[in-house]
Amino acid sequence: MKLIKQLFAFATVAFASAAFAAAAPAAAPAGNEAPDVLVKRISQDVLDTAKADKEIQAGNQKRVMDLVETKILPYVDFQRMTSLAAGRYWREASPEQQKQLSTEFRSLLIFTYSGALSQVKNETIEFKPLRADPSDTEVEVRSQVNVARGEPIPLNYRVAKSPTGWKIYDINVLGAWLVETYKSTFASEITKGGIDGLIKTLSEKNKKLASRPIKAASAK
Numbered sequence: 001m002k003l004i005k006q007l008f009a010f011a012t013v014a015f016a017s018a019a020f021a022a023a024a025p026a027a028a029p030a031g032n033e034a035p036d037v038l039v040k041r042i043s044q045d046v047l048d049t050a051k052a053d054k055e056i057q058a059g060n061q062k063r064v065m066d067l068v069e070t071k072i073l074p075y076v077d078f079q080r081m082t083s084l085a086a087g088r089y090w091r092e093a094s095p096e097q098q099k100q101l102s103t104e105f106r107s108l109l110i111f112t113y114s115g116a117l118s119q120v121k122n123e124t125i126e127f128k129p130l131r132a133d134p135s136d137t138e139v140e141v142r143s144q145v146n147v148a149r150g151e152p153i154p155l156n157y158r159v160a161k162s163p164t165g166w167k168i169y170d171i172n173v174l175g176a177w178l179v180e181t182y183k184s185t186f187a188s189e190i191t192k193g194g195i196d197g198l199i200k201t202l203s204e205k206n207k208k209l210a211s212r213p214i215k216a217a218s219a220k
Contacts, residue, residue: 035159035166036130036141043125043143051121065110077160077167078106084170085182086190086198093195101195104202105182111209122148125155137161 050056055063082102083090128142138160144152158170171178189198
């Protein structure tokens with residue numbers, strides 16, 4: 001579970017340095033890049049940053065959370081992730097419930113996986129050729145994580161083109177899609193207590209995670 005959380009963190013931070021790239025005069029705007037080119041460039045930048053930043057390696061909660069909030073969140077479509085995880089129940093939720101659910105799910109993912117950033121050591125990411133047409137607006141970017149010991153681990157991203165560029169909305173590690181790992185849990189909680197019950201459960205979980213050191217939170 002710890003390795004899977006670390007890999008999900010790798011996938012999520014792949015979009016983190018796009019903000020740096022967009023600010024660099026010599027860099028092409030993120031929206032004009034092919035999705036695989038974008039993911040490859042920024043994932044390497046972020047991995048290098050995580051490896052070199054002593055504060056992140058030490059598990060400095062503020063440093064890691066600032067990175068997540070300012071450099072990752074703009075490149076993840078949390079509303080789509082939440083709607084997919086909620087399935088048919090999403091359509092039954094009111095706009096306010098949808099907003100609250102997206103917010104709590106986003107916080108849960110941040111608290112659960114951000115601590116894994118401090119675990120980045122000698123791993124590298126290798127990308128596969130993109131199988132997509134130039135006109136496609138949704139694609140799967142395939143890659144693998146090369147670890148010091150053991151076989152390479154498949155790590156794929158589902159990304160969709162938005163008016164502001166490509167955004168990630170699902171991640172696959174070892175054949176398991178992130179959204180699917182939460183879908184059954186969401187359905188169970190909704191069956192017991194409705195949408196509000198799920199929101200309450202996620203909120204309570206987030207409060208507990210927020211009160212713990214970031215490495216301890218990521219280990220749960």
